[in-house]
Amino acid sequence: MVIELMTQSSVGGWTAMALGAVALSLTLVFFPHDVKAETRALPGSAGEVTLSYSSVVKRVAPAVVNVYSKRVVRAQAPSPLFNDPFFQRFFGDRFSFGVPRERVQQSLGSGVIIDADGLIVTNNHVIQGGDQFKVALNDRREFEAKVVLADERTDLAVLKIDTKGEKLPFLSFKDSDSVEVGDLVLALGNPFGVGQTVTTGIVSALARTHVGVSDYQFFIQTDAAINPGNSGGALVTTDGKLIGINSAIYSQSGGSVGIGFAIPSNMVRLIVDSARNGGRVKRPWTGAQLQAVDAQLASTLGLDRPGGALVQEVFPGGPAARAGLKEGDVIRSVDNHDVEDPQAVRYRFATKGLDGKVTVRYQRDGRSFETQVALEAAPEKPAADRTLIKGHNPFTGATVANLSPAVADELDLDTFGGKGVVVLKIEDGTPAERLQFQPGDIVLQVGETKIGSVKELLGATAGTREQWDFAIRRGDRTFTATVGG
Structure with missing residues (x-):
């Protein structure tokens, strides 16, 4: 910048430069001690030159794995007739008649071994929707894995592989509340599927709560490069302890811009303990x-x-x-x-x-x-009575439950529960999906019947009708609709 200013100066600039040189010379002559005070010492040994994280990486890397998720989906295969170039010239690919065919969808992420017997933690979004799971260790051995626990609310999942008694390297948890802004950290994972990669940075911020990738929004922010495929990988301190599971990045391009987010180890530990103790997460409720x-x-x-x-x-x-x-x-x-x-x-x-x-x-x-x-769980009163609606009605394919504080807390609803029936999930390809019902919708009325329980909803949707009238509440809005039977 200084050079640029000099080259763009006026004609008198060269005179100013000459005067500046004279002044600098006089300073060196009369104030030698000031110049000496600003010198920097050169490294005094080879050890001071070759500072490295390699010893940490050697301990940590064997406990970081690749996680592969696969599922088979059915899609309509085009009729052989429309593979003819003549028809493609006039109709393009607008038609997709034919018999269904199977297509394999795969996703790739990372994971962390957290005990010697093969328990692995990763992000829920890495394995969500998958039918088959495979884990590749750092030494390239591969194992089939099963899901022990998948918790969408925290975006964490726990997998288990059968090691036939072999003990695996694993990472120990570190109290994430002990981490401070400015601490050095390393991120390990498999970005873009290129293979295990290590990046380093610092803790940029703590307690980030507006990231929007889980119900429990409370993240460690780091500038260590995190990219697609890093999800589920390890964020560790320089002593080789796990302080977070890399989960998300802020990016407009899809690549790292130095803003990455990790789920704190204290939350990860809760999910892992739940996996070890029966596979159900029980959370305290403030009331x-x-x-x-x-x-x-x-x-x-x-x-x-x-x-x-x-x-x-x-x-x-x-x-x-x-x-x-x-x-x-x-x-x-x-x-x-x-x-x-x-x-x-x-x-x-x-x-x-x-x-x-x-x-x-x-x-x-x-x-x-x-x-x-x-610290106690929300009460499930009345009992949930979780039921999949069947038959010929608009709610077919929806799993519903009686509304209670426990169910309301599970769905993060802005209510304590009370009388009513709430939608928990929707099956693909069903009338409920086509009508765009969503988890959290509360069924208020079907026809002339006000709905206060799952039993009442089952009664109101039994049989067939020429048309169905119903009302639901979504958030703070109420919707009414009429559809054909």
């Missing part, structure tokens, strides 16, 4: 509906700054209610960890697991208070 506190809301509440989680509603008899929390309270910290929004509160509760209590600090009417909130 309160929470809202983020922005600058405008902070001003209205008389707070000194934005941040925290405003208690909008408290479930009667739930953990928050028994702890004395009320509507209008603002939660500021959980177990001495500051929380900036509801996602941070949910993360702090979730990573504690069930049983015991957490300390919650909150503000009410300008004063600070502390209370102990019990």
Whole structure:
């Protein structure tokens, strides 16, 4: 930049340069000690020149694997008639008549061995929808794998391979709350399928909560290069401990731009422990509906700054209610960890697991208070009665359940439950899919029948009709529709 400024100076610029040279010479003569103070020492030994992460990589790399997911899908094969060049000239590929054919879809990701007996953690989106799974070790051996647990809400999955008694290298967890911004980290995985790759960087930020790739949005951000295929790979500290599972990147091109996100090891540990203990994730429930506190809301509440989680509603008899929390309270910290929004509160509760209590600090009417909130699961009352709807009606192919605090929490609904029937999932190629029902839709009415339970919905959809009238609630909106029988 200095050279550029010099070359673009006026005619008198050369005079200024000459004067500057004279001034520099005088400085060197009369102030030699100032110049000496700014010199830098050269490396004094070969060890100072050859600093390397190789020793860490040698310990970590054998525990990072490739994960292959495969599924067979059925697609319509074109009729041989339309393979004729004459027909293609006039009709192109607009027609796809013929018998169904099978097509194999494959996806590639990474994974981390977390115990010597072959338990592997990866991202749920790496294996989601797959029928067959294969794991390739660092030494190129391949094993068939089975899914022990797949948790869409955290975007984590646990796989198991049969090692025939052989003990495998594995990574130990490190407390992700001990990591600080600026710490050096290494990311290992298989980006773009080119083979195992190591990149390095620093922890750029902690507690990122607006990434949008899981229900529990609370991520470690790093500038270590993470690309497609790295998903499920390891983020480790320089002591070779696992602090996160690489999960997502921010990119407009599809490649790394130095903004990568990893699921913290404390959340990963919870899912792994659940896999070891029966394969079902049980999470604590606050028993309160929470809202983020922005600058405008902070001003209205008389707070000194934005941040925290405003208690909008408290479930009667739930953990928050028994702890004395009320509507209008603002939660500021959980177990001495500051929380900036509801996602941070949910993360702090979730990573504690069930049983015991957490300390919650909150503000009410300008004063600070502390209370102990019990760590317990949301109640499933009434019983879910999960049922796949069959027959000839608009809901065929939808799995539904009675609405309860447990089901509402599972679907992250802005409700505590109560009377009603909620859609849990939709089968492909069914009337429910064609009508674009979504998980979380609450069925309110079918015909003249108000729906308060799965049993009532089954009764209202039995038999056939010339037309079906129904109403559903999606979020804060209610929709009504009429379709043919």
